[in-house]
Amino acid sequence: MSATVADVLAVLDAAYPPSLAESWDAVGLVCGDRHEVVDKVLVCVDPVRATVDEAVEIGAQLIVAHHPLLLRGVHGVPADSVKGSLVHRMIRGGIALFCAHTNADSADPGVSDALADALGLRVLRPLSPHPDGTTGIGRIGELPEPEPFARFVERVGGALPETRPGVFGAGDPDRPIRTVAVSGGAGDSYLAVATEAGVDAYVTADLRHHPAGEHLERGAEVPALVGLTHWASEWPWCGQAAELIRGAGNVEVHVSTRCTDPWNLRA
Structure with a gap:
């Protein structure tokens, strides 16, 4: 039986209760439809261009990230802004985003x-x-x-x-x-x-x-x-979260190995 976004989120919320999140944090579903079917999930630390690219490449319908995409208050997500472009790309691609931060x-x-x-x-x-x-x-x-x-x-x-x-x-x-x-x-x-x-x-x-x-x-x-x-x-948390998601039903889970540290050179 196929899992839905809601099925996966129920497992994650049980393991990482939103009540454990700090008052300043922004956790939970960022974009996407809880009723959509999910057969592939990408788990990563950062919801950034590299990991959204990866989700598109593998055909994932859900990204589970540790860090929030929209931590501070925003008044819009225009497609010509860094984070807005990611939101638009995920929505157009039918990809939901869920974040478990200080609760995790x-x-x-x-x-x-x-x-x-x-x-x-x-x-x-x-x-x-x-x-x-x-x-x-x-x-x-x-x-x-x-x-x-x-x-x-x-x-x-x-x-x-x-x-x-x-x-x-x-x-x-x-x-x-x-x-x-x-x-x-x-x-x-x-x-x-x-x-x-x-x-x-x-x-x-x-x-x-x-x-x-x-x-x-x-x-x-x-x-x-x-x-x-x-x-x-x-990054080790990604494997922990992936094991939980596999228990949500017939879901294929990928752990991203793309390093999303900003540092890429060393003298």
């Missing part, structure tokens, strides 16, 4: 669970939990055995898709790493939380110079840092 970040399991799993960590608890103790931003996990920080950075690099900026570490190369905090997406606002948790290392994206530098100046006892690009840190 906080869900159990969610974005950071997928990142932790990719790194071989056993998840213990959220990094910044909600009152229920099971949902929340980030995760704290542990490795099966301690390993030197230099080897752990190599582990991270080998587990995630390659990007131009790559993976970078800040800390004593010989420091034993066992407990690790992870947060998919920009996570330097949780540096103090990771420190309070007493973990050996913290893995996140978009680490800024001053917050990272001030963190490390606190001494050898603070967590070592592993920096990623935003796309790489959240």
